[in-house]
Amino acid sequence: MTSRDRFLAAAACQPLERPPIWVMRQAGRYLPEYRALKAKSSFLEMVKTPALATEVTLQPLRRFALDAAILFSDILVIPEALGQSYSFRDEGGIAMAYRLETRAQVDALAPVSAVPERLNYVAETLAILKKELAGQKALLGFGGSPWTLATYMVEGGSSDDFERVKLLFYTDRATFDALLEKLTTALIAYFQMQIRAGADAIQIFDSWGGIIAGPDYEAASLRWIRAIVTALPKDFPIILYAKGTAPHLTDQAFSGVKVLSVDWTNDLAIVRRNLPANVAVQGNLDPVLMQTTPEIVRTATTRLLESMRGSNGHIFNLGHGITPSAKLECMQSLVDTVTGWNY
Secondary structure, X not given: OOHHHHHHHHHOOOOOOOOOXXXXXXXXXOOHHHHHHHOOOOHHHHXXXXXXXXXXXXXXXXXXXXXXXXXOOXXXXXXXXXXXXXXXXXXXXXXXXOXXXXXXXXXXXXXXXXXXXXOHHHHHHHHHHHHHHOOOOEEEEEEEOHHHHHHHHHXXXXXXXXXXXXXXXXXOHHHHHHHHHHHHHHHHHHHHHHHHOOOOEEEEEOOOHHHOOHHHHHHHHHHHHHHHHHHOOOOOOEEEEOOOOHHHHHHHHOOOOOEEEOOOOOOHXXXXXXXXXXXXXXXXXXXXXXXXXXXXXXXXXXXXXXXXXXXXXXXXXXXXXXXXXXXXHXXXXXXXXXXXXXX
16 A cells, blocks of 8 residues: 555545554755755745745655655735735744735735636646656645635734734625635635646645634634535545634534544544544644654654554644754654554
8 A cells, every 4th residue: 555545545534554644834944955945945936936846845755754745835825816915024924915904905806717827836836746756645735724814815914813804704794705705716726726736635724713703613714615625526535724623623524524634732532533433533743742852752642643543534643734943853753653553
C-alpha cells in the first residue's frame, strides 16, 4: 500500500495498521532549506511561481516519511483574485489593500468567473506536484472557508476583536450574505480547478470559525461550507479544520465532509467515539510540543496513538499549523513514533 493509498483509506475510515501522517502548514522557517529559499524570494513570489511552490511543497517530504504533501499556497489568494490584494505587516499579521465597508465595494469585486484564470499558477503547481509524487504520496489542495476569508476582507487584515465583520453580520445581513455568496462561488470554482489539476483531497480551513457566537455559527460559516461540499464531486475527500468549534463537531460531521480535523484542545478519542463511524478524524497533537524535546514528543505522540487504538479513520496530524520554532529533532521523533506504530 502506497502512502497515498494509506491516506485515502484513512479518510474513508478503512482499517489500517497505522495512521497516515502529514503536518499542517508543512513549509516554514523551521526548515533550513526553506529559509534559504525565502532569503532569495518573497512569500508571495514563491506562492505564485510554480517551480518555487513545488520546491517548497516537496521539502518536508525529502526529510520526513510523511504520507501526504499539502500545496504551498495561501488562503488569501482568493480575495486577491477578486481584486482585494494583501501584504504582510512589518509588525506581523496581514494587511489587505483596503477594507470592505459597503455593499458597493462587495458588488465591485471581480467576477468569480475570473478566479480560475487568475489562479492558474495554483493549477500549474498541482500538475507539477502530481507528476513529481508519481502516485506515491497523497496530494492535498486547500483554501479558506468563506467566513474566514470574509474576516480578513472586512477587517482589512488581521484582527484582535473581529468587530467589523461581526457588526456586518448582525446589522447588514444582506451585504454579508452577498459577500459570502461571492466567496462561496469563487471557492467552488477554485476547488474544482484544484481537483482537475490532481488534488487527492481538499482541506477547508475555517481558522476563525470559533470567534462567532455559537448560535450563529451555522448562518455565519457552516451553511456556506456545506454549499461548497455539495457542489464538489460526490464522495471526494473534503477535510474541514475549524479551530475553536468543538460544540459544532456533530453539525460539521453532517455537513458532507469526509474528515474533521480537530484542534489540540479536544480529546481526540472522545471526539472519535461521538462522531458517525463514516467520518474520519485528523489530529491533534499540540504544536507547541514541537519546541520541546524528542522524548517529550515521543511520549505525547504515543499517548495520543494509544488513545486511538482500535479506531478506524484516524489521520495523525498536529492540532494546528507547525510553528517556525519547531525543532527538526522533534519533528523526526514525531514521524518515527507514528510510522513505527501498530494499532
